[in-house]
Amino acid sequence: MAFPHLSEVLKILDGALRSNASMSTNYAGLLADKLEQEGDREIAMRIRERLTRAPTAVAHTQDTTGMIGGLPVDSESRLDTLDISTPQKGSVNLCLQSGTTKRINEFLQCVKHYDRLHSARAATPLRLLLYGAPGTGKTQSARWIASELGLPLLTARCDTLVSSLLGQTSKNLRRIFDYVEQRPCVLFLDEFDALASARGNERDIGELQRVVITLLQNIDALSDNTILLAASNHEKLLDPAVWRRFPFQLPLPLPDAALRLELWKSMLGSYAPDTLDWNALAAKSTGAAGALIEQVSQDAKRQAVLNGQAEVDDGELFRRLSLSLALAQGHSPASLSDEIVWLRQWDAKIFSLRELARLYNVSTRQINHFVREEHGNAGKPTRKRITQDH
Ligand SMILES: Nc1ncnc2c1ncn2[C@@H]1O[C@H](COP(=O)(O)OP(=O)(O)OP(=O)(O)O)[C@@H](O)[C@H]1O
Ligand SMILES: [Mg+2]
Structure with missing residues (x-):
């Protein structure tokens, strides 16, 4: 039969054996929380009562070199290398495709039932x-x-870690991994790619490879039940040896139309006007x-x-979407006429001459003028041609 809360008991023991009181107290606190959640209030209180007797200095008993307020810092720049936050349950808005949610939930189940899985x-x-x-x-x-999970999130700033201090990185990494082993x-x-790309940076390949090796060693030395997340938007730069260390791998694709719809609804909330064409919004935000x-x-x-309005303006929303997509695609309509030309080209039905006149608070004649001017410049390479005209 599985021994309940074996992970926490072993961590408390580890802390005691390493004379690391903060590690023991951190995990004793977690054990008390879990017992309380399961209805064992009496035992939880007895544990907490014991914890109140711990000397106050306990929180910072570990080696203070390279630590500020107990946090590991980069020894030269003195910048924090770890950022601590405690996102509250229900406070983080996340919309994902159902397959992605399922895989994250599987991961959460493995975390929550680690001891049972371990016994099996x-x-x-x-x-x-x-x-x-x-x-x-x-x-x-x-x-x-x-x-x-109700746990603090310790985010390591990989860019700070690598930065100009390649020579120091291994030491910084060791500090971070030591620090996280001591608390739930x-x-x-x-x-993550800032650390884990062995080939990407040509500045000092040997040094980077050494960093990758240290990183792998640190990951290997972690207890299997320490929760480690890593994120990268350059997965191709990641070393294959890094991939093998992560039994759970989760691709986050660009949202499909259904998810874009959900995102729009959740982000606009009560500011969405009744007249809003949701399907057009989802379709036009492809990519x-x-x-x-x-x-x-x-x-x-x-x-x-x-503007003192209770709802966003439909046309204004599409206008902003279109201009943001232009920027994301590397176009930057600089002048008013560039914007108008871009919008007409993006969707001449949504951006009729009259609608543009309303949005830019100018006359339709003026809009017409911009559009005609563009036609006049059709042969010039600097501007795009308008393909539709309504
Ligand atoms: N699927 C989503 N559900 C809810 N909010 C999202 C989603 N995707 C992005 N966001 C919002 O967009 C912002 C940026 O998202 P996030 O920082 O998680 O992106 P990222 O994938 O980490 O990007 P990067 O690779 O640039 O670090 C966040 O403030 C978040 O609120
Ligand atoms: Mg990010």
């Missing part, structure tokens, strides 16, 4: 690699996982990541609030 010899190290295009929700997923938490290596949908919604909502 069916446990696998709790390491999840999230990968996908920028803005698809990798960091948000890490926050959501920590919030669901989720370690999140964000922008947009969650981050872009969030940014466009926020911008439109901000404008509505500042």
Whole structure:
């Protein structure tokens, strides 16, 4: 039969054997929380009562070199290399495709029932690699996982770690991994490729390879039940040896039409007007990541609030979406006439001459003038031709 809470008991023991009181107290606190949740209030109280007797210095008993307020820092720049947050359950908004949600839930089940799985010899190290295009929700997923588990999220800033201090990185890595072993938490290596790409940076390949090796050694030395998440938007740069260390791998694709619809609804909330054509919005935002949908919604909502309106303006929402997509695709309509030309080309039905005149608060004659001018310039290479005219 599985011994309940074996993981926590063993961590408390590890802390005691290593004379690391903070590790023991951290895990005793977690054990008390779990017992309380399961209805064993009496035992939880007895554990907590014991904890109140611990000397106050316990929180910072570990080696203080390279630590500020107990947090590991980069020894030269003194920048924090770990960022601690405690996202609350229910406070992190995450919309994912059903297949992706299912896989995240499977991971959560493995975390929650680790001891049972371990007794059945069916446990696998709790390491999840999230990968996908920028803005698809990798960091948000890490926050959501920590919030669901009720654990602090310790985010390692991989760019700070590598930065100009390649010579120091191995030491910094060791500090981070030591630190997380001592407390119940989720370690999140964000922008992971900054650390894990052996080939990407030509500055000092030997040094980077050494960093990769140290990283792998540190991951290997972690207890299997330490929760490790990593995120990358350059998965092709990741070393194959890194992939093998992550039994759970989760691609986060760009949202499909159904998910875009869900994202729009959740981001606009009560600011969505009744007249809004949701299907057109979902269709016209093909290729947009969650981050872009969030940014466009926020911008439109901000404008509505500042104008004293209770809802966003449909046309304004489409206008902002179109211009954001233009930027994301590397176009940057600079002048008013460039914007108008872009919008007409993007969708001349949504952006009729009259609608453009309303949005830009100019006469339809003026809009017509911009559009005609564009036609006049059709042969010039600097501007795009308008293909439709309504
Ligand atoms: N699937 C999603 N559900 C809810 N919000 C999302 C989603 N995708 C993106 N967002 C929103 O977009 C913003 C950026 O998302 P996030 O930081 O998670 O992207 P990322 O994949 O980590 O991007 P990067 O690769 O640039 O780090 C967040 O503030 C989040 O609210
Ligand atoms: Mg991110």
